[in-house]
Amino acid sequence: MRSILKKSALLLAGALILSSCSEDDDQTTNPVAGPQSLTTIIADDARFTVLVDALERTGLDATLDGAGTFTVFAPTDMAFTNALTALGYADLDALEAGLGTDGLKNVLLYHVLGAKVPSADVSTGYVSTAAMNADGDALSLYISTMNGVQINGSATVRETDINASNGVAHVIDAVILPLSMYELISVNPEYSSLDAALMVADGSLDSVLTNMGDFTLFAPDNAAFQAVIDATPGVNDLNDLVNALGTDGLATVLLYHVTNGIILSADLPNLSSNTVNTLATDAGGSSFTFDLDIGTESIRILDGNSDTDPSTIVEVDVVGTNGALHFINAVILPQ
Numbered sequence: 343m344r345s346i347l348k349k350s351a352l353l354l355a356g357a358l359i360l361s362s363c364s365e366d367d368d369q370t371t372n373p374v375a376g377p378q379s380l381t382t383i384i385a386d387d388a389r390f391t392v393l394v395d396a397l398e399r400t401g402l403d404a405t406l407d408g409a410g411t412f413t414v415f416a417p418t419d420m421a422f423t424n425a426l427t428a429l430g431y432a433d434l435d436a437l438e439a440g441l442g443t444d445g446l447k448n449v450l451l452y453h454v455l456g457a458k459v460p461s462a463d464v465s466t467g468y469v470s471t472a473a474m475n476a477d478g479d480a481l482s483l484y485i486s487t488m489n490g491v492q493i494n495g496s497a498t499v500r501e502t503d504i505n506a507s508n509g510v511a512h513v514i515d516a517v518i519l520p521l522s523m524y525e526l527i528s529v530n531p532e533y534s535s536l537d538a539a540l541m542v543a544d545g546s547l548d549s550v551l552t553n554m555g556d557f558t559l560f561a562p563d564n565a566a567f568q569a570v571i572d573a574t575p576g577v578n579d580l581n582d583l584v585n586a587l588g589t590d591g592l593a594t595v596l597l598y599h600v601t602n603g604i605i606l607s608a609d610l611p612n613l614s615s616n617t618v619n620t621l622a623t624d625a626g627g628s629s630f631t632f633d634l635d636i637g638t639e640s641i642r643i644l645d646g647n648s649d650t651d652p653s654t655i656v657e658v659d660v661v662g663t664n665g666a667l668h669f670i671n672a673v674i675l676p677q
Contacts, residue, residue, distance in 0.1 A: 377507040381407035392422040400447035412509035413455040417517045425517035448473045452520050458509045461502035468660045481520050482660045484529045494518050495529040523662035524551035535567035543593040555664025558605040562673045570673045598622040598630055598676045604666045607658035611636050630676040645674035
């Protein structure tokens with residue numbers, strides 16, 4: 343032990359002498375290199391050659407090389423290979439031709455958040471990305487931390503916290519694609535009852551909310567459906583509720599939660615008389631409506647049924663490719 347300490351002391355002394363001589367010869371010192379940009383770090387990693395090519399094609403290499411703060415969920419080459427196969431494209435050239443350069447750029451931006459989010463700050467829920475829908479609203483994705491970290495139920499984070507001068511990158515094993523409003527519901531287990539109801543109701547509402555738009559959906563969670571089940575005599579589960587309402591009656595209830603057009607939270611106070619015209623209709627074809635009670639700290643929904651309590655909006659502005667979602671804590675019912 344004593345010989346090791348002595349050797350360490352000699353090495354330290356030698357280092358100090360060399361340092362002193364260097365300072366005598368040149369009083370200037372070279373600055374310590376700081377972290378590199380996200381573009382540089384990604385380009386220097388052999389796992390991301392396709393991602394680098396895509397970033398360069400769309401000009402996003404310059405964005406992620408410049409000022410700003412970003413989080414990038416970075417798909418590996420294998421992730422791109424699998425995505426191209428699944429989508430029916432031979433290579434990145436074909437994908438760009440199919441989507442257009444702007445379309446490819448938007449897919450890449452769907453992997454980017456406008457803030458640095460290290461793994462310690464990742465939690466289950468919806469987040470807004472740098473991608474946009476046709477109206478310029480930020481598209482959302484869903485993160486689950488129940489079994490590792492998964493994004494939109496399709497991509498798993500395999501490596502975290504690759505730090506850069508302008509943000510952080512996390513490695514993922516699949517390319518993530520923007521989701522419709524229905525798909526954003528279907529990947530969240532807290533809304534499995536709504537998902538199931540949309541699939542069995544008349545009118546193929548799951549397909550409508552996937553392939554058509556634009557809509558705004560006020561989405562009740564599982565607890566909200568359970569409250570209706572508990573309050574309905576002879577009904578013990580969702581299947582019983584569907585049987586009690588009929589698939590046509592269920593469709594009316596669900597459409598009572600949907601309105602035409604994308605209405606974000608900032609637009610809700612500007613609605614005429616705070617009234618929302620829904621897609622549900624009465625026997626004469628007139629739209630059922632509900633009213634909004636807009637307070638300083640919350641927005642409540644006053645439905646057309648005197649036997650139900652108001653519902654409160656608990657989360658706003660989750661945006662899919664064809665509409666917006668606001669989440670509510672009770673099922674609303676027409677008169």
